[in-house]
Amino acid sequence: MNTQQAGHSANQRSLAVAVVGCGYWGPNLIRNFYENDQAELVAVCDLDPKKLSKIAKRYPNVLTTDAYQDLLNHSGIDAIAIATPVHTHFPLAKQALEAGKHVLVEKPMAMNSKECMELIALAEERKLILMVDHTFVFHGAVRRIKQEVDSGALGELLYFDSVRINLGLFQSDINVVWDLAPHDLSIMDYIVGKAPRTIHATGSCHAGNGLEDIAYITVTFENDLIAHFHVSWLSPVKVRQILVGGKSRMIVYDDLESMEKLRIYDKGITVGEPESDEQRYANLVGYRVGDMMAPNLDLTEALKIEIGHFVDCVLNKQRPITDGQAGLRVVQILEAANESMRTGKTIVINSVGVV
Numbered sequence: 001m002n003t004q005q006a007g008h009s010a011n012q013r014s015l016a017v018a019v020v021g022c023g024y025w026g027p028n029l030i031r032n033f034y035e036n037d038q039a040e041l042v043a044v045c046d047l048d049p050k051k052l053s054k055i056a057k058r059y060p061n062v063l064t065t066d067a068y069q070d071l072l073n074h075s076g077i078d079a080i081a082i083a084t085p086v087h088t089h090f091p092l093a094k095q096a097l098e099a100g101k102h103v104l105v106e107k108p109m110a111m112n113s114k115e116c117m118e119l120i121a122l123a124e125e126r127k128l129i130l131m132v133d134h135t136f137v138f139h140g141a142v143r144r145i146k147q148e149v150d151s152g153a154l155g156e157l158l159y160f161d162s163v164r165i166n167l168g169l170f171q172s173d174i175n176v177v178w179d180l181a182p183h184d185l186s187i188m189d190y191i192v193g194k195a196p197r198t199i200h201a202t203g204s205c206h207a208g209n210g211l212e213d214i215a216y217i218t219v220t221f222e223n224d225l226i227a228h229f230h231v232s233w234l235s236p237v238k239v240r241q242i243l244v245g246g247k248s249r250m251i252v253y254d255d256l257e258s259m260e261k262l263r264i265y266d267k268g269i270t271v272g273e274p275e276s277d278e279q280r281y282a283n284l285v286g287y288r289v290g291d292m293m294a295p296n297l298d299l300t301e302a303l304k305i306e307i308g309h310f311v312d313c314v315l316n317k318q319r320p321i322t323d324g325q326a327g328l329r330v331v332q333i334l335e336a337a338n339e340s341m342r343t344g345k346t347i348v349i350n351s352v353g354v355v
């Protein structure tokens with residue numbers, strides 16, 4: 001381990017953090033922990049020495065190591081953020097919790113719900129914070145949608161419809177559902193706040209490795225609420241769009257829009273009550289077309305807010321918004337989607353409950 005003195009803003013109420021994994025996503029966690037006033041980035045671990053040397057150059061006061069055990073043994077580290085490949089989340093998070101460290105683990109939380117449950121139980125037993133990086137939950141647009149839904153402005157929810165497609169980076173260990181859908185499933189979990197009833201998914205693999213690169217997932221809830229997710233690494237264009245439809249209003253969230261990411265439409269249908277049997281077969285649907293509003297959004301980087309939330313939860317012993325249960329709910333849907341794609345069946349989900 002590089003033994004230079006760690007820390008840039010030590011004070012009594014600061015949380016000493018280490019990050020494991022500094023590939024594509026890890027450096028974003030590293031930067032945000034480094035810049036957080038209440039956190040002290042103590043160490044970074046990666047198996048790849050080239051990635052470590054980049055970090056050492058950028059953050060000369062931070063310890064760097066290729067041995068995860070160094071982080072576990074370091075008594076000055078309170079929390080570990082895990083940004084390594086998905087199959088390593090469970091063993092690394094488990095070891096961290098067993099070593100008495102709070103954990104922020106990347107999405108998806110683990111490879112299956114059994115692993116998620118084991119981590120949740122371990123964190124509870126040791127009274128440690130376990131949070132999952134569901135970054136979009138902290139995005140200004142998503143928080144605004146949640147506000148609109150919770151205030152009742154949308155009326156009863158009818159549907160959640162999401163498209164996340166592009167010519168994506170084919171992953172070698174997970175399919176497109178496990179790579180891309182956690183974002184949208186976590187947004188849905190946060191906004192809808194209800195336990196799903198059934199999952200049906202279809203997908204197709206074109207790379208010869210058995211991992212689906214295009215998939216469609218349908219999730220149903222009580223009261224005819226329906227959600228649909230289209231994820232693909234095989235699209236020539238990039239689309240990042242979510243529609244949330246309520247009886248009173250409907251929202252379109254286009255993450256690629258720079259000016260009007262969120263559009264709230266005062267549009268909908270009215271369904272008349274039939275007065276006679278003949279009318280029952282007539283078209284009783286009327287259309288309501290009102291204004292569109294594009295609200296001003298909080299443009300703060302979602303990860304900055306999220307890292308602040310994690311630090312705050314640990315220092316003040318609060319339950320994170322995206323806690324282990326939220327991670328588990330997302331993994332349960334991913335698991336069910338895989339099962340449905342393999343068997344062709346609709347999976348009735350034995351959910352862990354309402355948010």
Ligand SMILES: NC(=O)c1ccc[n+]([C@@H]2O[C@H](COP(=O)([O-])OP(=O)(O)OC[C@H]3O[C@@H](n4cnc5c(N)ncnc54)[C@H](O)[C@@H]3O)[C@@H](O)[C@H]2O)c1
Nearest residue numbers: 021022023024025026046047048083084085086106107135
């Ligand atoms: N929240 C988000 O928006 C978001 C975005 C992208 C990726 N991710 C998640 O971040 C995680 C990492 O993805 P990535 O794209 O950065 O992958 P990556 O392959 O670019 O980086 C992973 C890094 O982990 C290191 N590593 C692997 N095993 C290790 C071990 N045992 N000890 C130490 N280092 C180890 C590798 O050397 C590599 O540098 C994944 O879980 C992914 O789902 C999240």
